[in-house]
Amino acid sequence: MSGGAHITLLAFGQVGEMVIENQRPISAGETVEKLLNALCIEHSGLEASVEHPRFRVAVNQAVVPFGHILRDGDEVALLSPVSGG
Amino acid sequence: MTGRDHIRCTDAPIDPEAEHRLMRGKLIGDGAMVSFTGIARPVAQDDKNIVTLRLQHYPGFTEGSIAKGVAQARARWGIGQCHIVHRVGDMAPGDPIVFVATSARHRRAAFEATDFLMDWLKTEAAFWKCEITDNGTTWIEPRAKDIQDSQRWKDKVDG
Numbered sequence A: 001m002s003g004g005a006h007i008t009l010l011a012f013g014q015v016g017e018m019v020i021e022n023q024r025p026i027s028a029g030e031t032v033e034k035l036l037n038a039l040c041i042e043h044s045g046l047e048a049s050v051e052h053p054r055f056r057v058a059v060n061q062a063v064v065p066f067g068h069i070l071r072d073g074d075e076v077a078l079l080s081p082v083s084g085g
Numbered sequence B: 001m002t003g004r005d006h007i008r009c010t011d012a013p014i015d016p017e018a019e020h021r022l023m024r025g026k027l028i029g030d031g032a033m034v035s036f037t038g039i040a041r042p043v044a045q046d047d048k049n050i051v052t053l054r055l056q057h058y059p060g061f062t063e064g065s066i067a068k069g070v071a072q073a074r075a076r077w078g079i080g081q082c083h084i085v086h087r088v089g090d091m092a093p094g095d096p097i098v099f100v101a102t103s104a105r106h107r108r109a110a111f112e113a114t115d116f117l118m119d120w121l122k123t124e125a126a127f128w129k130c131e132i133t134d135n136g137t138t139w140i141e142p143r144a145k146d147i148q149d150s151q152r153w154k155d156k157v158d159g
Helices: A013-017 A030-040 A044-052 B018-024 B062-075 B107-123 B142-157
Strands: A005-010 A023-024 A055-060 A075-079 B005-010 B032-039 B050-057 B082-087 B089-091 B096-104 B127-133 B135-139
Touching: A013 A044, A013 A075, A013 B127, A013 B142, A023 A030, A030 A044, A030 A055, A030 A075, A075 B107, B005 B062, B018 B032, B018 B082, B018 B096, B018 B142, B032 B107, B062 B082, B062 B107, B082 B107, B107 B142
Parallel strands: A005 A075, B005 B082
Antiparallel strands: A005 A023, A055 A075, B032 B096, B050 B089, B050 B127, B082 B096, B127 B135
16 A cells, blocks of 8 residues: 555445445545545445435544544444444 | 443344343342343335345444443433343344343333333444345335334433
C-alpha cells in the first residue's frame, strides 16, 4: 500500500452488496460526507441507500455525524438500516 | 455491561437447554428466571418458503448495541443475571435464532425485562437479516408490529 492516510471500509446489510470492503486512501480533512459522495459516484444505486433516514455511519465502532473528520487508520462502517434480530 | 451479563453472537447452532442450564447455574438469590427462545420461521414476509435465513452482524458493535438494551433493562427492573445468545450467519427454518433470559428477585421484573429485551433486539440491535427463498434474496426491515411493540416501553416511561 502506498504512503498517506488510509481507512478500512466496511459495509453491512444491503449496502454491503454494493460496496466492496477495502482499504482506501483519504485526503487531509476528509469528512464522512465527502467519502459518501465519492462512494455514490463509484457505486450506482448506493445513493438511495445512503439517503435512507435510518442509514448510519460508524467510525471505530461509534456512530458519528456525516460532518465527522476521518483520520488515518480509522475503521469506517456503512450501516444499512438494521433489521433487528 | 456488568459481570452479570452474558452477550454472545455465534455462528454455531444454539442449544437453548444448555444456555438455560448455564444461566440457572449463575443465579444468586433470585427467585425468578424467565427465558425466551426465538425460532427461525419457515415462511418469508412474501409468503414464500424460506430456504436460508442469513443474519449479518458487526462484531463488537452489535454486542454493544445489545448491551445498551441490557443496561436499560437493568436500570428499569433491577434484574440480576442477563443471558443473551444470538445466532448469526446462515441458518435453516426451525433453528433457534435467539435465546434471552433474565433473572430477578420476583417474577414480574423478569417477565417484563425479557419481553423488553426481545423488543429491543427486534428493533434496535445491529443485525441485518435477509430471507433467501426460491424467488431470490430479500433484505428485511423491522415490521410495523415490531416497532409498535417496542414503542410500548417508551409509552410506559413517558406516560
